[in-house]
Each structure stands twice: as C-alpha cells, then as structure tokens.
Amino acid sequence: MRMEPVTAAQWHARCADSLAQGGRFLALYGVGGGGAAPAGLPAGPGVRALFAGPDGPRLLASPLADGTIPSILDLAPAAQWDEREAHDAYGISFEGHAPLRPLLEHPADLASWTVPVHGHDSHQVAVGPIHAGVIESGHFRFHVVGERILHLDLRLFYKHRGLERAAEGRELAAGLAYAQRACGACAVANSVAYAHAAESLLGLWPEPGLARARTVLLELERLYNHLNDIGAVCAGVGFAPGSMAFASLKERVHRINRSLTGHRFLFDTIAVGGSTWRVSPEAAAEARRELRAIDAEARKAWHEMLFNASVQDRFVEVGVLGPEDARRYGIVGPAARAAGLAVDVRTDSPRLVYPGFAPVQLRAPLGDVASRVNARALEVPVTFAILDELLDGGIEPAGMEAVQAETVGAGIVESPRGETVCVLEAAEGRVARLHLRTASFANWPGLARAAAGNILPDFPLINKSFELCYSCCDR
Amino acid sequence: MSGADALAGAIQVIGGIVLAPLLPGLVQTVKACLQGRRGPSPLQPYRELRRLWSKSAVDPEGTTMIYRLAPAVVVACMVAALLLLPIGGRSPGWPVGHDALVLVGLLALARFALAVSSWDTGSGFSLMGTSRDLTIGVSVEGLLLFVVLLVTLPLGSTDLRSLSDAGAGTTVWSMPAHWLAAAAFALVVIAETGRQPVDNPDTHLELTMIHEGPLLEYAGRDLAFLQWAAAVRHWVVLVLALELFAPHPASFALRLAILAAGLPILCALLAVVESWQAKMRLLRVPRLIGVGAGLCLLGLITWLIGGRL
Numbered sequence: 001m002r003m004e005p006v007t008a009a010q011w012h013a014r015c016a017d018s019l020a021q022g023g024r025f026l027a028l029y030g031v032g033g034g035g036a037a038p039a040g041l042p043a044g045p046g047v048r049a050l051f052a053g054p055d056g057p058r059l060l061a062s063p064l065a066d067g068t069i070p071s072i073l074d075l076a077p078a079a080q081w082d083e084r085e086a087h088d089a090y091g092i093s094f095e096g097h098a099p100l101r102p103l104l105e106h107p108a109d110l111a112s113w114t115v116p117v118h119g120h121d122s123h124q125v126a127v128g129p130i131h132a133g134v135i136e137s138g139h140f141r142f143h144v145v146g147e148r149i150l151h152l153d154l155r156l157f158y159k160h161r162g163l164e165r166a167a168e169g170r171e172l173a174a175g176l177a178y179a180q181r182a183c184g185a186c187a188v189a190n191s192v193a194y195a196h197a198a199e200s201l202l203g204l205w206p207e208p209g210l211a212r213a214r215t216v217l218l219e220l221e222r223l224y225n226h227l228n229d230i231g232a233v234c235a236g237v238g239f240a241p242g243s244m245a246f247a248s249l250k251e252r253v254h255r256i257n258r259s260l261t262g263h264r265f266l267f268d269t270i271a272v273g274g275s276t277w278r279v280s281p282e283a284a285a286e287a288r289r290e291l292r293a294i295d296a297e298a299r300k301a302w303h304e305m306l307f308n309a310s311v312q313d314r315f316v317e318v319g320v321l322g323p324e325d326a327r328r329y330g331i332v333g334p335a336a337r338a339a340g341l342a343v344d345v346r347t348d349s350p351r352l353v354y355p356g357f358a359p360v361q362l363r364a365p366l367g368d369v370a371s372r373v374n375a376r377a378l379e380v381p382v383t384f385a386i387l388d389e390l391l392d393g394g395i396e397p398a399g400m401e402a403v404q405a406e407t408v409g410a411g412i413v414e415s416p417r418g419e420t421v422c423v424l425e426a427a428e429g430r431v432a433r434l435h436l437r438t439a440s441f442a443n444w445p446g447l448a449r450a451a452a453g454n455i456l457p458d459f460p461l462i463n464k465s466f467e468l469c470y471s472c473c474d475r
Numbered sequence: 476m477s478g479a480d481a482l483a484g485a486i487q488v489i490g491g492i493v494l495a496p497l498l499p500g501l502v503q504t505v506k507a508c509l510q511g512r513r514g515p516s517p518l519q520p521y522r523e524l525r526r527l528w529s530k531s532a533v534d535p536e537g538t539t540m541i542y543r544l545a546p547a548v549v550v551a552c553m554v555a556a557l558l559l560l561p562i563g564g565r566s567p568g569w570p571v572g573h574d575a576l577v578l579v580g581l582l583a584l585a586r587f588a589l590a591v592s593s594w595d596t597g598s599g600f601s602l603m604g605t606s607r608d609l610t611i612g613v614s615v616e617g618l619l620l621f622v623v624l625l626v627t628l629p630l631g632s633t634d635l636r637s638l639s640d641a642g643a644g645t646t647v648w649s650m651p652a653h654w655l656a657a658a659a660f661a662l663v664v665i666a667e668t669g670r671q672p673v674d675n676p677d678t679h680l681e682l683t684m685i686h687e688g689p690l691l692e693y694a695g696r697d698l699a700f701l702q703w704a705a706a707v708r709h710w711v712v713l714v715l716a717l718e719l720f721a722p723h724p725a726s727f728a729l730r731l732a733i734l735a736a737g738l739p740i741l742c743a744l745l746a747v748v749e750s751w752q753a754k755m756r757l758l759r760v761p762r763l764i765g766v767g768a769g770l771c772l773l774g775l776i777t778w779l780i781g782g783r784l
Binding site for chain 2: 132237245
C-alpha cells in the first residue's frame with residue numbers, strides 16, 4: 001500500500017487526484033497524535049484518507065492546520081459519516097462541511113442533528129432507541145407527511161465502546177481482539193481485516209493452508225448471515241413459514257460452526273501470523289455433507305418465497321437505492337450489487353482463496369428490496385460451492401511467509417454486508433491507531449436515502465433488506 | 476321461551492364471554508403447526524388475560540375521561556353485539572333486538588371509541604395505528620353493510636333471526652347473489668379480525684401495526700378488556716359467517732353441531748391464509764376491500780335481473 005504524506009493545503013487537491021486516477025473512497029479517519037509517533041507517518045494530530053486505486057490502496061496522511069482541514073465531501077459524499085465521526089472523536093473541523101452535524105455526540109437539541117423539514121402537515125415520528133423487539137439501540141427520526149417518509153435522520157452510536165482507542169498501545173497480535181469484538185455477526189470479517197493489516201505491517205504473507213482456512217471461516221460467516229437476512233425479510237412482511245425455514249437453516253450452520261471451531265459465531269478462530277485451527281478430514285467431510293443438505297433445503301425454502309406472489313409483491317420497487325445514489329453514498333456489499341454495481345472485494349483478495357471469483361449480477365438490478373433479497377439469495381449457492389470445494393480434505397495449522405513490510409497496514413475484506421476496511425498504524429511494534437470501517441458503517445446513510453419517499457409501514461422491510469449492524473458503529 | 480331459545484341464550488352469553496379467546500388461540504396454534512413449531516397452546520390468550528387482569532391500569536398523563544371510558548364502551552358494544560347475534564337462528568329475545576344494521580353500528584362504535592381514546596392520549600404511534608384502522612375501517616364497514624343488504628334482499632328484512640332461518644335448505648344457494656355475498660364476507664372476516672393479509676397480529680413493530688396501535692397506551696385491566704374485545708370480534712364475525720353462510724338444515728340441534736364444528740374449521744382456515752399470504756402493502760388494502768364491493772355489486776346485478784342458478 002502506498003502512503004503519501006501531504007500538507008493541509010494540498011489535502012483537497014491530492015484527494016481529488018486520487019479519485020481522478022480511478023480511485024474509490026474507502027475510509028477517512030482522524031488521529032489524536034498522542035503517544036509514540038507511528039513509524040513513517042507525520043506525527044501529531046492529523047487526518048488520513050484511504051482510497052482504492054488501480055495500483056492498490058493509497059493512504060493520504062495530512063497534519064491539521066489549526067485543528068482544521070478542508071472537507072472532501074464535495075469529492076466523496078461517502079465520507080460524510082467519516083468526517084462527522086472524526087470531528088466528534090478528535091475535534092477536527094472540516095472546512096466546507098456545513099452544517100457539520102454531530103454523529104457520536106448526542107446533544108439534546110433536536111435542531112442540531114436533524115435536517116430541518118418545514119411545510120404543511122409535515123411532522124416527525126421518533127422510533128427508538130428502545131425498540132419493541134430484540135434490536136440494538138438506534139434512534140430513527142422520520143419526517144413524514146401522512147404515511148409518506150420525506151426524510152430520515154439516524155442517531156446511532158448509543159453504546160460506543162471506544163474499542164479503537166482501547167486497542168492503542170497493545171501488541172499488534174493482541175489488537176485483533178478489539179477488532180473482532182466490534183460486532184458479533186461479522187467477527188471473522190473484522191478479524192481477518194485486522195489480521196491482514198497487521199501482517200502487512202509485519203511483512204507476512206499467508207501460506208496457502210492459512211489462506212484456505214480463513215476463506216472457509218469467512219464463507220461460513222457469510223452463510224449464516226445471508227440465511228438470517230433472507231429470513232429477516234420474510235419476518236418483515238409477516239411471512240412466517242419463510243422466516244422459520246431460514247431460521248432453522250441458520251441454526252444448522254451455527255451448529256456446523258460449533259462442531260468445526262468450537263464457537264457458534266466463529267469467535268477467536270483468527271490470529272495474527274498463523275492459525276492453529278485443525279479439522280480432521282472426517283469432520284470436514286461430515287460438515288460438507290451437512291452443508292450439501294442445507295443447500296438443498298435452502299433452495300427449497302427460497303423456491304417457496306420466490307413463487308409466493310404476496311411476498312414478492314411487497315419487495316418490488318420498495319426502498320429503491322439506484323446505481324447513481326449507491327455510487328455517491330459509497331454503498332458496498334449486496335446492497336451495491338443489487339443496484340447494479342459489480343463490486344465485491346472477493347475479486348481482489350490475493351491473501352485469500354477466491355480463484356476466478358465473479359460478483360453476482362442480477363438480471364434487473366433495480367436497487368429495491370427485491371434486488372437486495374435476490375442478490376443475497378444468489379450469493380448463497382456461490383458460498384455453498386466455495387465451501388464445498390474448500391472443505392475437500394481436513395484443515396491443518398498453517399503459518400506465514402516473509403515478504404516486504406509496509407509502513408501502514410490495510411486489510412480489506414468482503415464481509416456478509418460488504419467491504420470492511422481495517423487500517424493499522426504501528427509505533428514500536430504496538431498499535432498506534434486502529435481504524436475499522438465496516439460495511440454497516442458505510443451503508444447506514446444509504447438506508448436513510450432508500451427510505452425517503454416510501455411509506456412508514458414499509459420501513460421495517462427496507463431496514464431488514466439492508467440488515468445493518470448497530471454494533472459496528474459502536475466500536 | 477322455549478328450551479332451544481334458552482340454550483341459544485346461554486351460548487350467546489357463555490360462548491361469547493368465555494369461549495371467544497379460544498378462537499385467536501386456535502389460530503395461533505394452527506399457525507405454529509403450519510410453520511413446524513410447537514407453538515403456544517390454544518389456551519394462551521386466557522393466560523394472558525389472567526396476567527393482565529392482575530395488573531393495575533395506568534393512565535398516561537394528560538388524558539381525560541375519554542381515555543378512561545373507552546375500554547368500557549368497547550366492552551359494552553361487544554356484549555351488546557353478543558346478545559344481538561342469534562345462535563342457530565334462536566335467541567331468548569334480549570331487549571337489544573336482532574337487527575343486522577345495529578350489529579354493524581356496534582362494531583363501528585367500538586372502533587370509534589378506541590379512535591377517540593387515541594386522540595386523547597396524543598401518542599404518535601397510537602394515532603398512526605388509529606388513522607390506518609379508520610382508513611381501512613371505513614371501507615370494511617361499508618362492505619359489511621353491503622353484504623348484509625345483499626343477504627337481506629330476498630327477505631326484505633334485516634332481522635338476523637329470519638336471515639339465519641332463510642339460509643336453511645338449498646333454495647338460497649340457487650341465487651348467485653348469496654355465493655357472491657359469502658365471498659365478500661370472507662374479506663370482511665379477515666379485515667375485522669385484523670389478520671393477514673390486512674394486518675399482522677404477531678408484529679409488535681410500531682411502524683407497521685394497525686389494530687395494535689390504538690391499544691398501545693393501555694395496560695393492565697384496560698388492556699385485558701380490549702384484548703378480550705378483540706377476541707369477541709373474532710367470535711362475532713365468525714359466528715355471523717356461519718349463521719348466514721354455512722349451509723344448514725332447519726333443525727336447531729344440527730345447526731348447533733355445525734356451529735361447533737364450523738368455528739374451529741374457520742379458525743384453521745384463517746391460520747392457513749395467514750401462513751400463505753404475506754401482509755399486504757398498507758395502501759393496497761382498500762383495493763382488496765374494493766374487490767369485495769365489486770363482488771357485492773355483481774351479486775346485486777344478478778339479483779336485479781332475477782338470476783337463479
């Protein structure tokens with residue numbers, strides 16, 4: 001990965017250059033500048049932006065000028081939450097980002113964080129942070145006229161744990177636990193992203209056995225998440241048989257996870273620098289058999305859903321997030337593929353095993369609920385096929401090979417919800433700054449965009465078609 | 476008063492008050508079976524009523540008598556509806572009459588009482604549910620009225636006892652109007668009981684709820700009353716469906732047997748529909764009711780041209 005120190009005055013122009021050269025915005029974060037200066041990076045408080053480019057990711061690092069830096073929102077609207085977060089967590093002012101609404105901070109004054117909506121008959125409906133169900137804490141403020149949603153303001157970050165800050169000063173290997181615990185449902189993706197970042201800092205490259213083990217774990221995680229998310233959409237329209245069928249399939253995958261790794265959610269299966277995970281050929285064959293059985297059942301359950309007109313009727317043209325918006329908002333994962341963007345990090349994951357992988361393409365990617373559900377449903381058989389291939393034979397502990405070390409580590413992994421980015425800066429072999437930008441963090445603003453124009457009773461369905469994680473924000 | 480009338484009266488009162496919660500319970504049990512779950516027993520609604528009954532009622536701040544009285548009005552409407560509805564075409568002659576139009580009015584009055592209680596609380600979700608309930612209610616009540624009128628056409632009377640008696644035998648089934656009215660009434664049953672595809676009785680998501688909405692602020696005994704009233708709504712529309720549209724002989728004993736067998740069957744049917752049909756888009760519900768109105772209109776036309784099968 002290339003690292004380029006720039007000055008605050010150059011910041012905006014250099015970000016524009018990176019985007020103009022075919023780059024894509026990946027992450028932006030602030031650094032506090034306390035503690036040991038990270039090797040090879042400008043010391044003191046600053047801001048960093050990560051772009052994906054044709055020649056690999058590129059990190060721009062700039063110090064602040066009087067606590068201020070020009071906003072790049074005009075170049076990359078996807079950086080909206082990143083800049084708001086950097087402002088709240090590090091006190092960085094973004095010149096040109098106005099109004100800079102609080103994101104982590106929760107001021108009582110409503111006007112400070114909501115978009116003003118005026119007009120005849122418009123009113124607000126507030127939902128959460130306590131919900132009528134097992135849902136994490138999040139506050140949704142709808143501006144509506146009758147049942148029609150004009151605008152949605154989100155207030156998340158209710159249970160911010162300061163994981164990124166807590167990881168600072170830890171050994172590189174120990175920092176992984178902080179990234180992993182950011183979220184239960186993406187524990188493997190977060191861990192692998194961290195491990196990739198840490199290993200590129202240490203100059204390590206996975207042996208084929210390690211790459212294979214990690215790919216298996218990532219796909220097992222994707223499998224139970226996708227099955228869960230398709231079932232959740234069924235629950236959203238009150239189609240109980242579908243939601244029950246997918247819930248039972250998901251449970252069976254959890255049981256495979258437990259028998260293979262000892263943990264239903266695959267926690268603590270990834271470590272920096274190698275793997276001690278062992279699966280006997282018999283256990284792998286058994287898991288493979290069970291996965292094939294689940295595959296057959298999943299196809300049947302999907303068939304039931306696909307040919308139920310009353311279910312499909314609810315999905316079409318609801319919660320549309322088209323390709324233009326998806327690109328602007330930097331949407332990732334199945335939601336982006338549902339809008340027709342052929343983005344999937346698995347096509348470019350040399351540290352993992354995805355030979356010849358191609359992202360799923362829908363015949364009619366409209367970006368509505370139907371497309372998002374279909375995108376997941378199409379990915380499920382792909383995941384089954386990958387697992388079937390990779391579980392041919394047991395899994396042995398594996399190590400790493402030495403390669404050239406990098407100044408800054410970045411790990412980019414396709415989690416079940418999309419691209420998860422982990423950036424790691426190190427000082428004296430310890431974590432100086434850990435930044436984890438998960439797919440949920442990237443997609444939340446897109447959900448708010450997709451909800452506008454729909455009716456209020458359809459919002460739970462739209463929400464479930466994205467199935468984003470609150471915990472990923474509260475890292 | 477004959478023995479049959481007394482027995483019908485006993486079923487009206489005891490059946491309505493005691494057996495009504497069994498109906499939604501049965502629907503839940505059958506639904507669970509269809510989903511491959513063990514599910515709650517059909518007696519679950521009774522347990523919930525007992526739990527709620529032992530809790531005190533709570534009044535939100537700023538509410539007035541309207542909020543306090545609403546559950547009582549709803550319960551009174553339902554009790555009157557129970558007494559008004561003949562069983563097997565018989566009734567001991569309670570002083571409420573047997574007019575079908577009064578029944579429609581009582582169901583509407585119960586809905587109105589809940590709606591004004593929502594206005595009284597001023598709670599956003601409560602009002603949202605109410606506005607949806609009223610939007611759908613307007614068309615459902617209209618449809619119910621239309622069905623009743625269609626059924627009364629051959630008789631020229633809206634007396635439920637004579638209507639029920641007129642349904643005996645096979646003559647009535649030779650009229651297409653009766654078939655069409657039966658089909659339209661099926662839609663009324665689904666909408667009035669708040670079942671899918673109109674409303675999802677299992678959801679507790681504030682944003683999607685319809686019938687649950689106006690109940691949101693109520694707790695304890697008030698909520699017990701209102702949940703019981705919702706169960707009675709099931710009883711009233713299902714018994715009415717069987718009284719008017721179940722093919723039956725004139726014998727009272729056989730009609731009671733049909734009622735006893737018919738209620739669980741209708742509950743199972745509701746469960747099947749609810750498992751197979753997802754909840755409809757809210758703004759499409761009036762269209763579904765419109766289909767019922769279309770059926771009724773067709774029935775009216777066949778009647779006017781003297782249609783016989």
